[in-house]
Amino acid sequence: MQMETITVNKSFKSEEYFINMGPQHPATHGVLRLLLTIDGEIIKKVEPDLGYIHRSIEKMCERDSYQQIVHLTDRMDYLSSHINNEAVCLAVENALQLEIPDRVKVIRTIIGELTRIASHTLWWGVMGMDVGALTTYFYGFRDRELINDIFEETCGARLTMNYNIPGGLMFDIHPNFVKRTKEFIAHFKTKLPEYDSLLTGNIIFQKRMKGVGILSKEDAISYGASGPVGRGSGYSCDVRKHHPYSALDKVTFNETLRQEGDSFARYQVRIQEMWESMSIIEQLIDNIPEGEHQVATNAVIKLPKGEFYQKVETARGELGVYIISTGTKSPYRLKFRSPGFSNLSLLNHIAVGGKIGDLVATMATLDLVIPDIDR
Amino acid sequence: MNNEALQNLISSWHPDLTFTEEGSQFLNISVQPEQLHNLMKQLKTNSDTHFDYLFCLTGVDWESALGVVYHLESTTHRHAVVVKVQTEDRENPTFDTVSDIWATAEFHEREVFDFFGIKFNNHPNLKRLFLTEDWDGYPLRKDYVDEINMVVK
Amino acid sequence: MIRFFSITKNIHEWLFNLMPESVASVVEMILIAVVYLLIFAVAGLYLVLLERRVAAWFQLRIGPNRVGYQGLLQTMADALKLVSKELTGTEKADKFLYNLAPYFVIISSLMALSVFPFTQDFQAFDINIGLLFLIAISSIGVIGILLGGWSSNNKFALIGAMRSGVQTISYELSVGLSLLTMVLLTGSLQLSEIVEVQKGGWLIVQGHIPAVIAFMIYMIAGTAETNRAPFDLVEAESELGAGFHTEYSGMKFAYFFLAEFINMFIIAAIATTVFFGAWLSPFGITESIPILGVVWFLGKTLILVFLMMWFRWTFPRLRIDQLLTLEWKYLLPINLINIVVMAFVVWLKITI
Numbered sequence: 001m002q003m004e005t006i007t008v009n010k011s012f013k014s015e016e017y018f019i020n021m022g023p024q025h026p027a028t029h030g031v032l033r034l035l036l037t038i039d040g041e042i043i044k045k046v047e048p049d050l051g052y053i054h055r056s057i058e059k060m061c062e063r064d065s066y067q068q069i070v071h072l073t074d075r076m077d078y079l080s081s082h083i084n085n086e087a088v089c090l091a092v093e094n095a096l097q098l099e100i101p102d103r104v105k106v107i108r109t110i111i112g113e114l115t116r117i118a119s120h121t122l123w124w125g126v127m128g129m130d131v132g133a134l135t136t137y138f139y140g141f142r143d144r145e146l147i148n149d150i151f152e153e154t155c156g157a158r159l160t161m162n163y164n165i166p167g168g169l170m171f172d173i174h175p176n177f178v179k180r181t182k183e184f185i186a187h188f189k190t191k192l193p194e195y196d197s198l199l200t201g202n203i204i205f206q207k208r209m210k211g212v213g214i215l216s217k218e219d220a221i222s223y224g225a226s227g228p229v230g231r232g233s234g235y236s237c238d239v240r241k242h243h244p245y246s247a248l249d250k251v252t253f254n255e256t257l258r259q260e261g262d263s264f265a266r267y268q269v270r271i272q273e274m275w276e277s278m279s280i281i282e283q284l285i286d287n288i289p290e291g292e293h294q295v296a297t298n299a300v301i302k303l304p305k306g307e308f309y310q311k312v313e314t315a316r317g318e319l320g321v322y323i324i325s326t327g328t329k330s331p332y333r334l335k336f337r338s339p340g341f342s343n344l345s346l347l348n349h350i351a352v353g354g355k356i357g358d359l360v361a362t363m364a365t366l367d368l369v370i371p372d373i374d375r
Numbered sequence: 376m377n378n379e380a381l382q383n384l385i386s387s388w389h390p391d392l393t394f395t396e397e398g399s400q401f402l403n404i405s406v407q408p409e410q411l412h413n414l415m416k417q418l419k420t421n422s423d424t425h426f427d428y429l430f431c432l433t434g435v436d437w438e439s440a441l442g443v444v445y446h447l448e449s450t451t452h453r454h455a456v457v458v459k460v461q462t463e464d465r466e467n468p469t470f471d472t473v474s475d476i477w478a479t480a481e482f483h484e485r486e487v488f489d490f491f492g493i494k495f496n497n498h499p500n501l502k503r504l505f506l507t508e509d510w511d512g513y514p515l516r517k518d519y520v521d522e523i524n525m526v527v528k
Numbered sequence: 529m530i531r532f533f534s535i536t537k538n539i540h541e542w543l544f545n546l547m548p549e550s551v552a553s554v555v556e557m558i559l560i561a562v563v564y565l566l567i568f569a570v571a572g573l574y575l576v577l578l579e580r581r582v583a584a585w586f587q588l589r590i591g592p593n594r595v596g597y598q599g600l601l602q603t604m605a606d607a608l609k610l611v612s613k614e615l616t617g618t619e620k621a622d623k624f625l626y627n628l629a630p631y632f633v634i635i636s637s638l639m640a641l642s643v644f645p646f647t648q649d650f651q652a653f654d655i656n657i658g659l660l661f662l663i664a665i666s667s668i669g670v671i672g673i674l675l676g677g678w679s680s681n682n683k684f685a686l687i688g689a690m691r692s693g694v695q696t697i698s699y700e701l702s703v704g705l706s707l708l709t710m711v712l713l714t715g716s717l718q719l720s721e722i723v724e725v726q727k728g729g730w731l732i733v734q735g736h737i738p739a740v741i742a743f744m745i746y747m748i749a750g751t752a753e754t755n756r757a758p759f760d761l762v763e764a765e766s767e768l769g770a771g772f773h774t775e776y777s778g779m780k781f782a783y784f785f786l787a788e789f790i791n792m793f794i795i796a797a798i799a800t801t802v803f804f805g806a807w808l809s810p811f812g813i814t815e816s817i818p819i820l821g822v823v824w825f826l827g828k829t830l831i832l833v834f835l836m837m838w839f840r841w842t843f844p845r846l847r848i849d850q851l852l853t854l855e856w857k858y859l860l861p862i863n864l865i866n867i868v869v870m871a872f873v874v875w876l877k878i879t880i
Contacts, residue, residue: 058515342479
C-alpha cells in the first residue's frame with residue numbers, strides 16, 4: 001500500500017492533486033467512481049473506475065434460459081427497461097424466425113417511445129440539478145409519473161417492466177391504454193415548452209453548456225458514441241432509422257442531428273427527441289391492429305446453432321445483443337454492447353481542460369446509467 | 376458493398392483469410408493473430424471498406440481456444456463485417472490492440488482483459504476495469520469456478 | 529403611544545435601582561444578548577421553514593406541513609434532532625480549528641444583526657460607522673468557512689473553502705461600493721441617520737437611476753456574499769458533495785446552516801435599511817404608531833428574502849470563472865462609473 005502511494009505521487013506534476021469523485025457522489029448518479037487529476041479547478045485527467053454494481057449479467061445469461069434472460073435486461077439500463085427487453089426478444093425471435101403479429105410490433109414501439117420520453121424527462125430533471133437548478137427535477141418527475149402510471153396499469157410494473165417475452169407480450173394492453181396515452185400526449189405537449197422556458201433559455205444555463213465538452217464527429221464515431229451523444233456531434237447513428245425494428249419502419253420521423261458537438265447540442269437533441277417520440281406515438285396509437293398479443297413458443301426455447309446480433313435504440317443509444325448459440329436452452333455466450341459503456345469512454349477526451357463544474361455538466365449530458373455500464 | 380464484393384476485396388489483400396456466412400447475418404472473417412492489426416488497419420483506412428465504427432468487441436471462450444470477435448460497420452457505406460481472432464494459448468493469450476484504430480476499443484479491450492485474461496499488446500492502459508486488481512482468475516472463462524458466489528443449476 | 533424606548537428605559541431604570549451600577553450594566557448586556565440570540569434562533573429557524581415552503585411552492589410540492597399548524601414546528605423539530613446527533617469528523621482534522629470554524633461564522637452574523645434599526649429606538653447599539661461595521665463584520669464569516677474547509681482534511685471541503693475565499697473577497701468589493709454609492713446621498717454611515725434622511729423619500733427614489741443600478745448590483749453581490757444559488761459554488765452539491773461543511777455534522781453543521789439563512793436575512797435587511805427606508809412606512813401612513821415600524825421593516829426584508837429564494841430555485845449555478853468574470857469585468861466597472869454618476873447627481877442636486 002505504501003509503495004503504491006509513492007509510485008502514484010511520482011506521476012503527478014507539482015501543482016496537481018488527485019481526487020476521488022464517487023462512488024458515493026451526487027453527480028455520478030449511482031456508483032460510478034471517477035479518479036480525477038486536478039490542477040486547481042482544471043481537470044487534467046479523468047479515469048473511470050467501474051464495477052461497483054457489476055452483477056455479471058453476461059455470465060448469468062450463460063446459465064439461464066432465454067425467458068429468464070429477458071428479466072435480467074431490465075436491471076441493466078433501468079430507465080429504458082422495455083427497450084432492453086425488446087432487444088433480447090427480437091434477437092431470439094429472429095433466431096427462431098418467428099412471425100410476430102403486427103399488434104405486438106405496434107404496442108412494443110409505442111411503449112418503447114413512451115419509455116424514451118420517460119427516460120428523457122428524468123434526464124432533463126437531473127441535468128438541471130447537476131448544473132444547480134434544483135426545480136427542474138420536480139418538473140421532470142411530474143410528467144414521468146404519468147407515463148409510469150400508464151405502465152403500471154398496462155403491465156403492473158413501473159420501472160422494470162418485463163412486458164416483453166420471446167414471441168410477443170406477456171399480456172394484452174389494458175383497455176384504458178389508448179385513452180391514457182392520448183391524454184398524456186395532449187398534456188405533455190403543453191408541458192414540454194415549460195422545459196424550455198425554465199431551463200433552455202436561461203442565460204446562465206446556456207453559458208454553462210455552449211462550447212463545453214466538444215466532441216467532433218470523427219471522435220464520436222471512433223469512440224463508438226451513440227444515441228443523443230453521437231447525434232449531438234452530427235453523427236447519424238439512430239438505429240431506428242438505419243436498422244428499423246418492430247413497427248418503426250411504418251412511421252415517419254426525423255432523426256435529430258446537431259453539428260455543434262457541445263453539451264448544449266446534446267441537450268437540445270434530447271429535447272427534440274421527445275417531440276419526435278410523441279409524433280411516433282401519435283402515428284401509431286389510433287391504429288393498433290387487432291390480433292393476438294403473442295405467438296406460442298416452446299416452453300423451453302432452444303436457439304439454432306449460430307450467432308445472432310440485434311441492435312436497438314435505447315434512450316441512451318445503441319444497445320447490441322450478441323448471442324452465440326450452440327443449440328442448447330442457454331446461450332453459449334451472450335454479450336451486451338451497452339451504449340453507456342462507450343459513451344463513458346469518451347468522458348476523459350471531452351472533459352480534460354474544463355473545470356470541475358464543466359465535468360459535472362458534461363457528464364450529465366452523456367446521460368450515464370451506471371448499471372447499464374457495469375452490467 | 377454486399378458481402379460477396381467485400382469478400383473478394385478483402386481476400387485480395389490477405390489470401391489466407393477464411394470467410395463464412397453460415398449461421399450469422401454478417402460476413403465472418405477469421406484471421407490469424409499476427410495479421411489482425413494489419414487487416415484491421417486496412418479495413419478502417421481503405422476508402423472502399425471504411426469500417427470506421429467498431430460497434431461491438433466481444434471476448435469469447437471457445438474452450439479449445441480463446442478469441443475476440445470484432446463487429447465492424449461503416450458509417451458511410453453502411454455495410455458490416457465480423458472479424459474473429461483466436462488463440463489456443465490459455466495461459467498467456469495475447470493479441471494486438473486495435474485501440475489505436477478505434478478509440479472505443481480501449482475500454483472494450485480492458486473489459487475483455489478483465490473477464491478473459493486476454494492481453495493486448497501496445498494497449499495504453501491495460502488494467503482491470505471492473506474487478507479489483509487482486510481478483511483471482513477470469514470470471515467469464517468457461518473453466519472459472521467460484522463455489523461461493525456462483526449459483527449453478 | 530407605545531415606544532420601544534419607554535419600555536427599555538423602564539427596564540434600565542429598574543435594573544439600576546435594584547443593584548450596583550457595574551452589576552446592573554453586566555446584567556443589562558446579558559439581557560440584550562439573550563434577546564438577540566432569541567431573535568437569531570427564531571429568525572433562523574423560520575427562515576429555513578420559509579425557504580422550504582417557498583421551494584415547495586416553486587417545485588409543485590407542498591412542503592413540510594405536518595409538525596404543528598402548517599409545519600410551523602418542523603424546523604424546531606429538525607433543530608432538536610440536530611442537537612441530539614452525534615458529532616462526527618475526520619480523523620486527521622485539525623481539531624482546534626475544525627471546532628472553531630462554526631463559531632466564526634455564527635458570531636459574525638450575530639454581531640451584524642445587532643446594529644439594525646428594527647424600528648425607532650429598537651437597535652442594540654447605534655454606532656456612527658454602522659454601515660462600515662456591517663460590511664466589515666459580514667466578511668469575517670468567510671474566515672470561518674475557510675478554516676472549516678481547510679481543517680476538515682477533505683479535498684472537497686478544501687475546494688469549497690477556496691472557492692468561498694475567492695468569491696467572498698471579490699464580491700465584497702461590489703457590496704461595499706454599491707452601499708458607498710448610497711452613502712453619497714445620506715452623508716452618514718450611521719444607520720439611524722440613514723433612516724432619518726429617508727423620511728422625505730426612500731433612497732431608491734431619491735437617487736433614482738444610479739440608486740436602482742446600485743440596488744441591482746447590491747442584490748447580485750449580496751446573493752454571492754451569502755453563497756446562495758446561483759452563486760452557491762461553495763456548496764455546489766452536484767460538484768462537491770456539500771462543499772466546505774462536508775465533514776460537519778449535528779449542531780456544528782446546524783451553525784453553518786443557520787448562519788447561511790441569517791446572512792441572507794442580513795443582506796436583505798441592509799438593502800431594506802439603505803434603499804427602502806428601514807422601518808419607515810410608505811408616504812408615512814403609519815407614522816403615528818412607531819411600533820408598526822417592526823412590521824414594515826420585516827415586511828420589506830422578507831420581500832427581499834423572497835427575491836433571493838426566487839433566484840435560488842430558478843437559476844442554475846455559475847461556473848467559477850464565469851463568477852469571477854461577472855464580478856471583475858462587469859459589476860466592478862459598472863459600480864465605479866455608478867459612483868461617479870451618483871456624485872454628479874448629488875452635486876447638481878438632481879435628486880428627487
